[in-house]
Amino acid sequence: MIYYLLLPVLLLLLVIVQITILDLFSLGWIGMEISLIVVIYAGFHLDALRGGILSLILGFFLDCLTSAIFGLYMFLYILIFYLSMIVEGKVYAGKPVLIASFTGLCTLLEGLVIVLLYRFVFGADILYAILKIFIPQAVVVGILSPLILGLFQRFEVFLHAEDRRPARRI
Amino acid sequence: MLVPRKYHSLLVAAVLLILSLAVLSYSAARLSETGFLRKTVLEAAAPVEDAVNISLKGLHDAWKRYLFLVGLEDENRRLRKQNAALSDQLNRHREGHIEGLRLRKLLNLTEDLPNRTVAARVVDRSRTSLFKMILINKGTADGLRVGLPVLSEQGVVGRIIETAWHASQVLLLIDENSNIDALIQRSRAQGILQGAGAAGCNLKYISRVEEVQAGDVVLSSGLAGVFPKGLLLGVVTGASRREEGLFQKIDVAPAVDFGKVEEVLALISDAGADK
Numbered sequence: 001m002i003y004y005l006l007l008p009v010l011l012l013l014l015v016i017v018q019i020t021i022l023d024l025f026s027l028g029w030i031g032m033e034i035s036l037i038v039v040i041y042a043g044f045h046l047d048a049l050r051g052g053i054l055s056l057i058l059g060f061f062l063d064c065l066t067s068a069i070f071g072l073y074m075f076l077y078i079l080i081f082y083l084s085m086i087v088e089g090k091v092y093a094g095k096p097v098l099i100a101s102f103t104g105l106c107t108l109l110e111g112l113v114i115v116l117l118y119r120f121v122f123g124a125d126i127l128y129a130i131l132k133i134f135i136p137q138a139v140v141v142g143i144l145s146p147l148i149l150g151l152f153q154r155f156e157v158f159l160h161a162e163d164r165r166p167a168r169r170i
Numbered sequence: 171m172l173v174p175r176k177y178h179s180l181l182v183a184a185v186l187l188i189l190s191l192a193v194l195s196y197s198a199a200r201l202s203e204t205g206f207l208r209k210t211v212l213e214a215a216a217p218v219e220d221a222v223n224i225s226l227k228g229l230h231d232a233w234k235r236y237l238f239l240v241g242l243e244d245e246n247r248r249l250r251k252q253n254a255a256l257s258d259q260l261n262r263h264r265e266g267h268i269e270g271l272r273l274r275k276l277l278n279l280t281e282d283l284p285n286r287t288v289a290a291r292v293v294d295r296s297r298t299s300l301f302k303m304i305l306i307n308k309g310t311a312d313g314l315r316v317g318l319p320v321l322s323e324q325g326v327v328g329r330i331i332e333t334a335w336h337a338s339q340v341l342l343l344i345d346e347n348s349n350i351d352a353l354i355q356r357s358r359a360q361g362i363l364q365g366a367g368a369a370g371c372n373l374k375y376i377s378r379v380e381e382v383q384a385g386d387v388v389l390s391s392g393l394a395g396v397f398p399k400g401l402l403l404g405v406v407t408g409a410s411r412r413e414e415g416l417f418q419k420i421d422v423a424p425a426v427d428f429g430k431v432e433e434v435l436a437l438i439s440d441a442g443a444d445k
Contacts, residue, residue, distance in 0.1 A: 012211065012215065016215055016222065019219070020223060048178070048182045052182050052183065052186045055186075060207075060211070061215075064208045064332070065211065065215055066301060068301045068303060068347050071194030071196070071198070072194055074194070075187070075191055075193075078183075082187070085179075085183075121199075122347050124346035126300075126367065
C-alpha cells in the first residue's frame with residue numbers, strides 16, 4: 001500500500017527534477033530522459049500491475065508538464081514497460097551492452113511514434129527530429145542507462161536489505 | 171476468478187494499453203479543457219519549478235559574482251565585495267528600469283486591445299527542442315482558459331493549451347502543432363502560419379501567383395476566431411516557388427524573441443466564456 005501512496009509523490013519529484021535541473025544539461029538540444037530509464041528498470045524488475053501503474057503515473061505527469069499532446073507519454077511508457085517485461089523474460093537483462101542498446105532502441109521508438117503522430121494526426125512533418133534529436137538522445141540515454149540502472153539496483157538493495165545484526169540471546 | 175491466474179499480466183497490460191491509447195486518441199482529436207487531475211498536477215508543480223529555477227539562477231549568479239573572489243587579498247576582497255554590491259544594486263536598478271519600460275509597453279498594448287487582458291509572468295520554458303511551450307503564473311482563477319491567445323509587446327506568443335488554477339501552459343507560435351490564420355499586410359494574401367520549430371514558421375497555402383517579398387509583415391487574419399485581426403506574427407524572410415505544386419514555400423521569422431519573453435498578456439474574449 002505504501003508503494004502506491006509514495007509512488008506519485010516520488011515520480012512527480014523525478015519529473016520536476018528532469019524538466020528543471022537535468023534540462024540544464026541538455027543545452028537546448030536533447031533531453032536527459034531519466035523517466036524512460038525508470039520505466040525500463042520497472043519492466044526488468046516489477047510485475048505487470050505495479051510496473052504498469054508506475055508507467056501510467058509517470059506518463060501522466062510528463063503529459064501534464066511537458067507534452068503538447070495529452071496521453072502521448074502515458075501510451076509510450078506503458079508500451080515500453082511491457083516491451084521491457086517481454087525482453088526481460090527472453091534474455092538476461094543484466095548486461096550493460098544489452099541495457100544500453102535496448103534503452104537506445106526505446107528512445108528511437110518513442111521518437112518514431114511522436115513523428116508519426118505529428119505526420120498523420122496534425123499533418124506536420126518533423127522527420128528532421130529523428131536525426132537531429134532522437135538519434136543523439138538515444139545515444140546519450142543509452143550510454144547513461146547502465147549507470148543509472150546500477151544506481152537504482154543499489155537503491156533497491158539498500159531498501160530491502162535484511163537486518164544482519166545477530167539475534168539477541170534470551 | 172473469471173480469468174486464469176497466468177493470464178492476469180496479459181489482462182492488465184491490455185487494459186492499460188487500451189486505456190492510454192483511448193486517452194491519446196481523444197486528446198489528439200480535439201482541444202479539450204484541462205481536467206481536475208491535470209490541473210492539480212500543474213498547480214502543484216508550477217511553484218516547485220519556479221522555486222527550483224529561482225534557486226538555480228541564484229546559484230548561477232552567486233557562482234559568477236562571488237566564488238572567483240576566494241583567495242584574494244583582504245583589501246582586494248573588500249573592494250571587490252563593495253564593487254559587487256554596487257554592481258548588484260546598479261543591476262537591480264537597471265533591471266527595474268528595463269522592467270518598467272517593458273511593463274509600459276505592455277500597458278500601451280493593453281490600451282490598444284479591445285479585449286480584457288491578464289498580465290502574467292513566465293515561470294518556466296521548455297529548453298529541449300521538440301515541444302515549444304512556456305509556463306505562466308496565471309490560470310483559471312484569473313479568468314484564463316484553454317485556447318486563449320497570448321501576446322507580448324513584440325507580437326503574438328502563442329495560445330494556452332493547459333490551465334490550472336494559478337498556472338497555464340502556452341504552446342508557442344513556433345511549435346509544429348501551432349496553426350494560425352494569417353495574412354500578408356502588403357498584399358492581403360491569406361494563409362496558415364504553421365510553426366517549424368527552431369526554423370521559425372512557415373506560411374502555407376499562399377498561391378504561386380501572389381508576389382511575396384522578404385520583409386513583408388505577417389499579421390493574424392482573425393478568421394478562426396482565436397486571434398483578433400491585425401496582431402503581429404512575424405516577418406517574411408524568404409519565399410520560393412517550387413516546380414510542382416500550387417503554393418509557395420514561405421519562411422517567416424516570428425516577431426517575438428521567445429528566449430527573452432518574461433511577461434506576457436493573455437487576451438480574454440467574451441466569446442466561449444461559458445465553455
